[in-house]
Amino acid sequence: RYISISNPSEDAGIVRSAIRAGAWPTAVAAAVIAIASGVLLKTPIASLFAAIGLSSMVYSLVSAGILRGRSKVGAAASIQPIAAIGEVAPLAILWLSGVGVTPLSAFGVFCAGNVLGLVAGIVCTVRTRPLAKSEDSVAAVPSVRELLGFSMWLGVATIGVAVMPLVMRFAAALDSYSVVAMVDIALVLLSVPQRIGTVIVQAVI
Numbered sequence: 001r002y003i004s005i006s007n008p009s010e011d012a013g014i015v016r017s018a019i020r021a022g023a024w025p026t027a028v029a030a031a032v033i034a035i036a037s038g039v040l041l042k043t044p045i046a047s048l049f050a051a052i053g054l055s056s057m058v059y060s061l062v063s064a065g066i067l068r069g070r071s072k073v074g075a076a077a078s079i080q081p082i083a084a085i086g087e088v089a090p091l092a093i094l095w096l097s098g099v100g101v102t103p104l105s106a107f108g109v110f111c112a113g114n115v116l117g118l119v120a121g122i123v124c125t126v127r128t129r130p131l132a133k134s135e136d137s138v139a140a141v142p143s144v145r146e147l148l149g150f151s152m153w154l155g156v157a158t159i160g161v162a163v164m165p166l167v168m169r170f171a172a173a174l175d176s177y178s179v180v181a182m183v184d185i186a187l188v189l190l191s192v193p194q195r196i197g198t199v200i201v202q203a204v205i
Contacts, residue, residue, distance in 0.1 A: 008130035011070070015125070016063055030054045041104055049104075053111025056118040057083075063121025067128060075124040083117025 030051040038047035060079050067076035090109045094101050172179040 011130050013068075015066055018066065019059075022058060022062055026058045027053050029058075037107070041107065043104060046104060046107060049111040051107045053114045056111070056114040060114065060117040060121040063118070063125045066125055067121075070128050070130065072124065072128045075128060079117050079121045079124070080122045083113045085113075086116035087113030 017075055033049040033054050034047040038044055039052035040046070060083060064076040064079045067073075087110050088092075091101060091106060091114070094105065094109075168183055173182045
């Protein structure tokens with residue numbers, strides 16, 4: 001949003017603010033996921049994979065947002081498919097080779113795919129960096145606090161949307177599980193246009 005309405009001379013400052021704004025929330029989330037992964041998979045290697053994988057996923061999404069702000073929609077849309085290929089292809093190779101797939105190896109490959117997505121995002125971000133021009137500023141470079149505040153409001157809205165189906169299922173469960181099944185079918189049908197709308201919004205914004 002900020003990149004799209006600002007002149008190219010402010011691009012670097014906005015990108016730096018976005019990177020700094022995501023640092024401590026990502027660190028906290030990575031620590032929590034790392035601990036949970038280490039406990040579930042019973043190895044400290046899983047904790048390392050989780051910390052690297054989650055951080056890479058977050059900043060690959062940040063790079064996608066930067067690219068959308070620069071009107072590089074194609075590059076932004078390519079990051080997640082690249083990450084998905086990096087997650088699925090090695091698993092398919094391991095399975096076809098007969099080596100076998102363990103929970104740890106599958107988790108490690110998933111995290112490596114996120115790293116691949118981050119690398120793709122960094123490459124695209126660097127390659128599309130605009131040349132600075134002396135134009136009148138449309139909006140000031142946002143501070144880290146402003147970016148975090150804006151992100152928190154989006155996060156609250158996202159949590160609210162995610163909780164609503166849970167409340168509906170809980171209310172339906174008080175009646176019968178057949179009602180829960182009907183509610184689930186209705187939510188699935190409603191999620192199709194919602195997903196389409198989300199993709200369009202991400203391409204536009």
